[in-house]
Amino acid sequence: MTDDRMSVREIAKLAGVSTATVSRVYRGVGSVSAATRAKVQAAIEQYGYRPSHLGEALANRRHGALAVVFPGLSGPYFAELINGVESVAVPRQVSVHVIGTHLRREAPDELLDVARRVDGMAIHGGTVPKTVIMELAARHPVVMIGPDPHPAPVVVRTDQQAFRLLVSHLLADHGLRKLVFVGNPEGSPDLTERWEAFAAAHAELGLRPGKQLRTGLEQTHGVQAADEVLAGGFDGAVCGNDETALGLMMAVLGRGLRVPGDLVITGVDDVPMSSLVSPGLTTVARPLAELGATATRLLLDLINGADVVPETVLPSRLVRRASCGCRD
């Protein structure tokens, strides 16, 4: 306990005023005479006084904090989403707790614990069981980021149209006939939807959906999937996200093979790497920062008691680069 911090009452005594006046000066509300204000400000200045967040929050009945629950914490997808969240939260003086469920042994109980210290939560789809979401929603506002099969109060997501367009592009424009879906449809609702779009695009052309190769969503998983993809004799690998795609691409190039010559590879998200690598990665651009920002805005609105639209769908966009065979 190294806490020798000043409290309002001490500052008040030092400045020769009441705690109410100190509070008024610090917060800049109510009316205070210039002379008094100067006295108080001098004392605040001198002792570097900052009100305890606890007292403040208790009095306001508001934590001034929210939590964001993600599947994992690594990678550019997460970074960009968080970026969006903070771009909204920080200017409003709201602090953000980032929770990665994969790190926690006992996620459910721990989330209940986190709930005690925030005013609301933004939860990434596919991270938390239905019962827990409901329990959390009973305690404070909850916004879901991305699709989730659960009965969620408020959802922000992107559509899958561009992804479906991507698959059709590979089939119809590039004439590919043996596509593999790299990613686990059961791993997250987002992936489930993509798998469905993948299958639908095939069906539309009277084709049977390609095989699926169940892997995780990180770069390492893409690398590890390479052997199986190459052994399968596929002409294109449609990856669940860019990170997997980039890992796969790296592994394929490392074996001395060519992309798209020997294998077409595509991703989803359009993370910064995707436009830089050669060949450039064909992918679906999703407004990740905007996704995080929107979720946060809605969450703060909910916390303030406003009514908000239950579902917000942000647009995604097909980005054709060299890895699919375009501009080759």
Add this chain to the structure above:
Amino acid sequence: MTDDRMSVREIAKLAGVSTATVSRVYRGVGSVSAATRAKVQAAIEQYGYRPSHLGEALANRRHGALAVVFPGLSGPYFAELINGVESVAVPRQVSVHVIGTHLRREAPDELLDVARRVDGMAIHGGTVPKTVIMELAARHPVVMIGPDPHPAPVVVRTDQQAFRLLVSHLLADHGLRKLVFVGNPEGSPDLTERWEAFAAAHAELGLRPGKQLRTGLEQTHGVQAADEVLAGGFDGAVCGNDETALGLMMAVLGRGLRVPGDLVITGVDDVPMSSLVSPGLTTVARPLAELGATATRLLLDLINGADVVPETVLPSRLVRRASCGCRD
């Protein structure tokens, strides 16, 4: 404001006891008769009561939270470090605020604000100006992660011996004579030290230190550095971390060149990708999770008023794989 949460006094009234008894039952301290305990537990159960973190923290004079300040939030380095931090904090019921300085416009003032809601901070070297560190340290315990030129109370870091060994290995064993250092020595104290070790290893053999190519520490920066590295006619690229190295490797492979044939590439950190890619990345393994865990342990000790050792140095280890020319 959607808060209809129960308070101790309400639960107490419902159970027909005093608030003290409710607290005793919930916390499991003091003596309570079996009958009373049952009554109270029933009420707690029925209303899903959980004590407000604010009240609890205020009464305990402890936030039960700490902050970790990082340069950025993306990538496996950060993820692994955080992993270590949480492995210590979470079991002790301490929550972790992750702060990425690159996201904040006005970092200093914001950190002072964060300081109001935590019991201590672990600060990554090279992220925060000296004056701010001192101001923070005046408010609560501070532990630095990694080297930092500032007069820090407590530091946890890894040594640079393995890195120096790596450079010597390239020069002496592989006979490389035109190495480029990829990374900005002025960007972080960690990099400064590595640059010094790089130069020292050259000097030891009577060589002049190679050139330095100033870039950031993310994968994208490695990709972007490729043109300049390849144009420079270097025989080896010693990268400041694995992410840059992997980005560079990807770009080189993408151009149809070979590693290590056309260019030797090495990194630092030994992130998961490094052992998976082909060629495997020669690098310096650093105990990142342990780094985070140790820093957190020390921080919690400081918060509890214990004396702690001012500097802890964790070992790093050279990992030779194919990218340097070994096992080729």
Add this chain to the structure above:
DNA sequence: GTTGGGAGTGTAACCGGTTACAATTCCAAC
């Protein structure tokens, strides 16, 4: 039949702020 002590419980103060309301002061207007 006292006495002593431990178990069970409640009262009330306290943690560090905010703010409704009351009290005081000061002036302008009548």
Add this chain to the structure above:
DNA sequence: GTTGGAATTGTAACCGGTTACACTCCCAAC
């Protein structure tokens, strides 16, 4: 010289917990 209202400031309650301390029982020991 009153009077009324605005400006300034203080008092005290309250936010939701924890806990020192006091009090009441109850029973064993003498």
